Amino acid sequence: MSDHRRSDHQMSDHQENLLKIVDALQSEMIDFTRELVAIPSENPPGNEYARCAEAIAQKLKQIGLEPRVIEVPAPIPGERPGYCVTACHGEGERALYFHGHYDVVPHSVEGQFDPVVRQSNLFGRGSSDMKGGLASMVFAVHALRRARTRLNGRVELVVVPDEETGGGRGSAWLSRSADFGKGGIGMMTAEPTSGVIWNANRGAISLRITVNGKPAHVGLSCQGVNAFERMLIIARELEKLKCEIEKRETGFPIRPRAARRSILMMGGECRGGSNFNLVPGTCSFTVDRRINPEEDAETEKRRLLDILDRLRRDGIDHEVEILQEGSSSGVPEEHPFARRLAGTVESVTGKRAPFEMCPGLLETRFYAERGIPAFAYGPGILAVSHGPKEFVPIQNIRDCAAVYAMVAQAALAE
Numbered sequence: 388m389s390d391h392r393r394s395d396h397q398m399s400d401h402q403e404n405l406l407k408i409v410d411a412l413q414s415e416m417i418d419f420t421r422e423l424v425a426i427p428s429e430n431p432p433g434n435e436y437a438r439c440a441e442a443i444a445q446k447l448k449q450i451g452l453e454p455r456v457i458e459v460p461a462p463i464p465g466e467r468p469g470y471c472v473t474a475c476h477g478e479g480e481r482a483l484y485f486h487g488h489y490d491v492v493p494h495s496v497e498g499q500f501d502p503v504v505r506q507s508n509l510f511g512r513g514s515s516d517m518k519g520g521l522a523s524m525v526f527a528v529h530a531l532r533r534a535r536t537r538l539n540g541r542v543e544l545v546v547v548p549d550e551e552t553g554g555g556r557g558s559a560w561l562s563r564s565a566d567f568g569k570g571g572i573g574m575m576t577a578e579p580t581s582g583v584i585w586n587a588n589r590g591a592i593s594l595r596i597t598v599n600g601k602p603a604h605v606g607l608s609c610q611g612v613n614a615f616e617r618m619l620i621i622a623r624e625l626e627k628l629k630c631e632i633e634k635r636e637t638g639f640p641i642r643p644r645a646a647r648r649s650i651l652m653m654g655g656e657c658r659g660g661s662n663f664n665l666v667p668g669t670c671s672f673t674v675d676r677r678i679n680p681e682e683d684a685e686t687e688k689r690r691l692l693d694i695l696d697r698l699r700r701d702g703i704d705h706e707v708e709i710l711q712e713g714s715s716s717g718v719p720e721e722h723p724f725a726r727r728l729a730g731t732v733e734s735v736t737g738k739r740a741p742f743e744m745c746p747g748l749l750e751t752r753f754y755a756e757r758g759i760p761a762f763a764y765g766p767g768i769l770a771v772s773h774g775p776k777e778f779v780p781i782q783n784i785r786d787c788a789a790v791y792a793m794v795a796q797a798a799l800a801e
């Protein structure tokens with residue numbers, strides 16, 4: 388770290404010491420990121436979960452922890468199980484959660500599981516979202532152990548698969564346990580936030596609506612019931628709701644300004660009919676309702692489903708399948724944990740970290756539901772995540788490890 392980067396923010400001796408240790412561990416940290424990227428833990432369908440969990444558990448053992456690998460049965464019979472890895476450093480009631488996921492979206496070009504370092508970046512699927520961040524979290528704990536920092540509480544590492552598909556074999560399953568989030572004073576997840584801190588996320592309820600009609604030849608369409616036309620009736624009613632909820636804006640910052648509006652999107656997936664000369668017997672379309680943190684998820688879900696129930700009573704025969712559901716969450720910027728995280732980021736990187744609302748769903752929601760202040764801040768870059776040229780800046784992996792370690796040291800010192 389060059390002097391100008393920390394000139395404005397004087398570090399304590401403890402922090403300086405942690406930083407030195409993190410720097411000494413940097414090449415090991417990058418090697419571990421490469422090791423993880425080379426394991427194609429693609430989701431869907433959930434490849435190589437056992438191997439990836441084992442690699443993480445091995446590393447945790449090497450740094451002196453006693454990891455638990457928890458086998459999670461697949462919610463869909465016949466699918467492979469998931470494996471969560473947890474480990475604890477320190478002891479006591481209070482817990483700071485370091486949370487991450489090791490599943491990655493499927494590769495989009497060949498060779499993405501052969502990690503390469505070019506200039507100061509590490510390329511490969513999952514490098515940004517979020518295996519680089521996992522390495523930062525693991526090595527933050529490593530640094531805390533090496534520094535022999537006394538903590539009033541514990542750092543709990545929770546590493547899961549299935550984040551990319553709703554958490555069925557990961558966080559959604561773990562969060563049903565009474566122990567989940569126990570004693571939590573804060574939670575950080577290493578999602579690719581591109582230098583900002585996500586202190587809020589939208590909730591979601593996503594549906595597939597399948598409209599039933601009766602097929603008939605066009606010449607005898609009087610004998611059929613047109614599922615497409617029925618679908619339009621439903622869509623028109625939902626459009627009225629859309630116009631209304633779009634007038635609501637979140638107070639949490641998100642760019643561009645228009646993205647602050649509450650969201651109802653129709654037709655992300657749309658299917659139906661079999662030929663131009665046949666009355667369509669079925670038609671289906673999806674509805675993705677994204678709920679701002681200021682809106683009440685239950686109320687919004689009810690409103691949406693009430694409209695559909697009313698239409699069904701009016702004779703528009705259809706079925707509704709809930710594809711995913713997640714609650715929104717948000718922590719004010721003035722919260723002491725938020726201020727501590729932002730201050731630490733600034734002293735490590737020399738740059739101010741603004742707060743923003745995450746545009747998508749976040750696993751912070753599982754902790755927020757239990758009243759734990761939950762944040763995302765990680766080394767990756769959102770714009771390249773999931774893409775063909777996914778990479779993570781190596782400096783960011785090191786910076787994040789320092790941030791996590793320092794936040795833990797300060798948050799668990801009191």
Ligand SMILES: [Zn+2]
Pocket residue numbers: 488516517550578579
């Ligand atoms: Zn992610």
